[in-house]
Amino acid sequence: MNSKWYKDIPVSINNAFGDPLTEIQIEDTIAKINSLKNHAAPYNIITKAVINDEIYSKLKDVEKTDNFVVMYSLTGLDEGGYSFQERLETIELLNKLFGKVIILVRPIIQGRNDHYKNLEKIVKVAKNTSGRLITGAIHDEFKRKNVKTEVRDHLVEICEKNSIKYFHKSSCAAADITNSRCWMHDLQKPVNLDVVERLGYQFNLIDDRICLKYATVGDLNFIRMITKSYILTENVLSGYNLLSISNDDYKYEVSSSWYSWSNNTACEINCDYCIIHSIDYLDKECQIGVKPSDIEAKSQKAFKMSSEYTEMLKKGKFISQSIRKQLGYNDVRNTQICKANAYL
Secondary structure (H helix, E strand, O other): OOOOHHHHOOEEEOOOOOOOOOOOOHHHHHHHHHHOOOOOOOEEEEEOOOOOHHHHHHHOOOOOOOOEEEEEEOOOOOHHHOOHHHHHHHHHHHHHHHOOEEEEOOOOOOOOOOOHHHHHHHHHHHHOOOOEEEOOOEEOOOOOEEOOHHHHHHHHHHHHHOOOEEEOOHHHHHHHHHOOOOOOOOOOOOOOHHHHHHOOOOEEEEOOEEEEOOEEHHHHHHHHHHHOOOEEEOOEEEOOOEOOOOOOOOEOEEOOOOEEEEEEOOOOOOOOOOOHHHOHHHOOOEEEOOOHHHOOOOOOOHHHHHHHOOHHHHOOOOOOOOOOOOEEHHHHOOOOOOOOOOOO
């Protein structure tokens, strides 16, 4: 029995509503980062905040490890009224504190920040930080990320011209910078089946693959992380990343790349493209997730939510073109090529 399975779960800190480096979040963010100093998997913060001297001073208390990854979402859209130059200054400070900051270009919105000069400007920032960049897109109503092929091609072209390592998934970039396996793409036969059972998920094994009786898209992501294998389900409950182990006290959310441990609070940046308001369980202050070591103790059995099938779950729309009886992540989301091992 693997009692320490949670140490292998990649964690994103305060990445729901709000930003990890704003004044309202900073103390909680630092406490969570330092509590994960012995975590075996990568853990990160993703920010687009502009920090002041006080926050910069507080960040000096962060305990640095090889698994801690800092990502900065740079779009050229001046979110919160902060200019590109102000964000560049923050990136330089973060790079000074933590070493390699990975730049994300998310979102890329047609007609607003998808023009060549803007993309070129962002790539140059990546060149001066970690030499890594995560390409972007924008969510559709089914939470699938989309971007025009020509825009993606332009961004890749600029990266290659500047010798930048580019990735289409944050998991791939984090795996590369921490010398870890890519937990999104580098999969195997399932392990930790006892953990899946203890969490209350009902499943069968089909040709060495776990097939859950019921699952949200978040469940597919979470069980993949636990078992290090591709997951199927007989019934997709929701397109949300909300987990079936959620209860009245704690909501659990897992994206394709990260388990969210977040103090979901008021946002001080207020991006006009934010999708959080369209996700019921995130559009209010609450706790998202718990410390990974507390997951089993502070969650309900998964089968309880699937039996209730709440109205909230039904709002998580999804679409699939597959005619197979069992569906997996690749059937309900847009997939990306793994770049984690492309630059060895």
